[in-house]
Amino acid sequence: MTVTDEALVLDGNAVAGLLAEVFGGAEVTGAVRGCGSCGQRHAVGKHRLYRGAGLVLRCPGCGDVALVVVERGAQRDVRMRGSWALSVPVASA
Template sequence: MLDGNAVAGLLQEVFGTDVTAATGTCASCTAVDAVGAVHVYVAAGVVLRCPHCGSVLMRVVRSDKRLWVDLRGLRSLQLESI
């Protein structure tokens, strides 16, 4: 198990800016954490899980030249505007 810090580059590909310092709200238990601090599992894709309840927050799968992103477990994301 890793944490959000380890997939900072992948998340920056998805969002176009760093989101590890952003805070996310878990749609399941409403806990709020920095994305850098959430649990990360790497297999065929990357799965971010809530460190409090274990629910899936986000899934990212790469295939060829596409990234598939599932955000249904993340109620909201709050980040500093540039």
């Protein structure tokens, strides 16, 4: 069986669990991201997720890179581009 490019592409909702870990349990797929290239604003869940050596989230409008996540041993490198707006719950004391 040959792996096609389509098999490596999902919507941004597929990375919800990983992003919740990175952002302390916050639900991130509904967060709005403004693209630094085309200026369009889309929910993170509407972005396209490409899987390969790492995870790359791309703008659904122009394809520009929105987020890159690479796991290296016990560490995750997370790079975000554009403007992100998300609400994170305050931890109770």
